[in-house]
Amino acid sequence: MKTNKTYLDYNAGAPLRKEALAAMSDLWSSVGNASSIHSSGRNARSVIESARESVAALFDALPANVVFTSGGTESNVTALSPVWLQDGVPFSVDRLFVSAVEHPSVLAGGRFSPDKVHKINVDDCGRVDLGDLAQQLAGIPYGEKALVSVMAANSETGVLQPIKEIGVVVEDAGHLFHVDAVQAAGRMDLSIAMMGCQALSVSSHKLGGPQGVGALVLAKGSVRPAPLMTGGGQESWRRAGTENTAGIAGFAAAAEASLNVDERARLARMQQQLESQLKSQYSDLLIFGCEAPRLANTTCFAVEGVPAETALISFDLSGVAVSSGSACSSGKVGVSHVLTAMGVDEPTARGAIRVSMGWGTREDDVNAFLKAWKRIYDRMSPQKKKERAV
Template identity: 50%
Template structure:
């Protein structure tokens, strides 16, 4: 079989060697982390080491890291009425950006009637003026805005949003799942009160995530009740192996971050230069983006056709958005940005990672030239 090229890192990343070793070592431990004997203490030591690594990656305190089964659970845990900043009133409504992940757009534990959406502009950046308007009047709000969009890669103005939210007496949740390991950030500098993370976006195992809280935040109601694990914030025996793998992956990602980000930026610029051989539209290219992400389309392109064509050529890419059944759906992000359904249906996402090479970009562009040539030929035939 010829070499395959993986360019779908925003969907999930390969497992890092460091995470694989940590997983294997943790699987050999017999103890329950809640047990007080030596075997239990050894399991607890792995969890607390990972907690420190995750906290350090976002500039937080280890005691404020709550491990979950993944990013979706972390978002659901965060999006709850009753959260309260120190000295403030409990939040009674939810305001989310229209470009959020489905796990945030679902509204968490807020009643549907208490959820409002912030508009996004054509470049894929949230409208801060609209956010300010939405926060006028009514009870304090929990606001959820992602740090970097998973489809376009557009980085959001979180610091400015935090100022608006806190001035109105609200609380800010930031889904940083796609940003972790691709750009440096710290919770305090962002002004975030809650941050959600996921292991498999940084080379860790699937099925492990975290909610990170700021100091002074109260009123977090657990989703899962029972035992007192995670400081009574998430019941259930901890996934020791997954958590250990998460910690190892985060440590490796942060150590390599400056060099990896710079290299991916160069590769992305080269990739996009090659894509523009055709009349390609690259979304959010006028704003600051993650260094590894390109979302593009060509008028008349159907994403499903392009994804299959790339796959047959040995290149793994994705559409802008895909549902759990694998059927390509119009990108809700592009629709929120004001693009019509035809454009939103044709978006293809290319995303790179720490091991992407120049040769991978070359093979992708070679496949694209062949695909685009057939597409443009068919378009000319249909309009003749």
């Protein structure tokens, strides 16, 4: 990847990998609905079934349990259903438990009514409080069924949740578990069996595949959420609608490329380089979640008094694309619900900057970011302003 901009916003969306582009290019001029029985249809079906194997390999899952969707949000909303199926027979799920740092599509509760959604507390690194989770599950009235939904890795801070431990707590209590693996997929080793969840969500464009494609991956067994999209028999009646064959092929190619362990090691080295320089040169800089295990591609930091909204504009003018750790609305940078749940005060949270790297990131990009940040810090930080006033 070579552009005129230093792109460090992979958690929002990764640039398209060349492997994904090639896979899609081969299919854009092809014709054929994967549900048709003629040769063109069978060819499309073959592409999709092969892609299931590639996506399943991300999670050590069964290819047949990969259900293609339009992306992570649809996968999440599909999983967050008050109706699930056991051997095709519906049963009710009465309550939904989500951590306080989840993606908005999970915090919104999916298909649950707001009064049935409960939040799980997190510690000051944003990791689920296992004691609070166990206590809340123990308080559920006898006979009720619950669904717990927790992300594997936070999109803002990169902090990893204790997914295996959460799975044990949920399983011991006899309830269901869903994992939002959108940010973690392809960036760390994941096994759906080891996580102990019934379903997990993944998105193509976080891996370097095309936008508008994702999957809900199901665990072994016959338990699954009731379909969100109904009306046709596609995806074995689990998601109606003609499959996006070219997009799915690109998703599969990106999934295969993301399993490169050398790429992960390179990102870890660059993260260490970036953070060591930030820590050594800026004593008033805070890196969020740095005391917890994190993704090797994500660094979220702030300097109180340096507002993220202004800093982001300055970064962009310097040719560096990063984002705020805060959710954006109508172009405004607000206070992150993630950092608020972690106990970060509002003035500090308003300065959160997220650097997220990926397959195309090089050391030159890190250096370009550091140079841009130095200019911004020297101009905007309260500490530098005091020094100039002396």
